[in-house]
Amino acid sequence: MKDFSRLCIHTMTNKPWSLRQCVENYSNAGIKGISIWRNVLEGRDLKEAKKLLDDSPLEVVSLVRGGFFPSVEKKRRLNAIEDNLRAISQASILGAPLLVLVCGSDSNQSLDKSREQIREGILKILPYAMSAGVKLAIEPLHPMYSADRSAVNTLAQANKMTEEINSEFVGVAVDVYHLWWDAGLHDDIMRCGQNRKLFAFHVCDWNVLTGDFLNDRGLMGDGCINIPEIRSWVEEAGFKGFNEVEIFSEKYWKIDQFEYLEKIKNAYINFT
Numbered sequence: 001m002k003d004f005s006r007l008c009i010h011t012m013t014n015k016p017w018s019l020r021q022c023v024e025n026y027s028n029a030g031i032k033g034i035s036i037w038r039n040v041l042e043g044r045d046l047k048e049a050k051k052l053l054d055d056s057p058l059e060v061v062s063l064v065r066g067g068f069f070p071s072v073e074k075k076r077r078l079n080a081i082e083d084n085l086r087a088i089s090q091a092s093i094l095g096a097p098l099l100v101l102v103c104g105s106d107s108n109q110s111l112d113k114s115r116e117q118i119r120e121g122i123l124k125i126l127p128y129a130m131s132a133g134v135k136l137a138i139e140p141l142h143p144m145y146s147a148d149r150s151a152v153n154t155l156a157q158a159n160k161m162t163e164e165i166n167s168e169f170v171g172v173a174v175d176v177y178h179l180w181w182d183a184g185l186h187d188d189i190m191r192c193g194q195n196r197k198l199f200a201f202h203v204c205d206w207n208v209l210t211g212d213f214l215n216d217r218g219l220m221g222d223g224c225i226n227i228p229e230i231r232s233w234v235e236e237a238g239f240k241g242f243n244e245v246e247i248f249s250e251k252y253w254k255i256d257q258f259e260y261l262e263k264i265k266n267a268y269i270n271f272t
């Protein structure tokens, strides 16, 4: 039977809300998990944020996001490392067990070169992540983002990278929005499940007439992704974590967020 015991929401889904509003309103709505985007932490005392979370019934599922490692400029690569170390520190203070990586890409060099720099970047931050007890999830992004947001575009590529890095602290985040089209998805989900590297599962939907490739994601049921099927694969692969609702949507950010939260809960029960 479906219930809300494994429902997690990303704060970015309710972008108009502050961290405090997300925590209070998710708690009141019976939601169990929260993934925190770093924008809601800006200007906040992290210890206070931690107390806010500790005083709530919510489980912190992940911090989003680190990554953006590649650049043709060395200085920018070094800045990225520093920013990722900061993100790991934030995750550790908040008690988030996982940092999600949007790996980055620089169109002034080949995708292979960007992937090499992603691998190097992860290896550089890995010792600190291990000492902080924060795992790292490589999130493959849809190929439409390969020029600027991620040179890791399939789960096969992410699996290969985690297998090469070979650390129990580095795994993958499967997001249906980025991967639903891939004929190899079932087998690649089984592969990372067997390797115990399936760290996170993100859901939303692909609007068939997408108006904007960044901020027009659909609510589950709005589009064409067979989310229950992909969820069944993820569970078949041994995943027992949260189903994380992560929706960037100018359309939904404009409506009443309480009404939206009810829509999310409905969509979760009926289309996830």
Ligand code: ZN
Pocket (backbone or CB within 6 Å): 139, 175, 202, 246
């Ligand atoms: Zn995602």
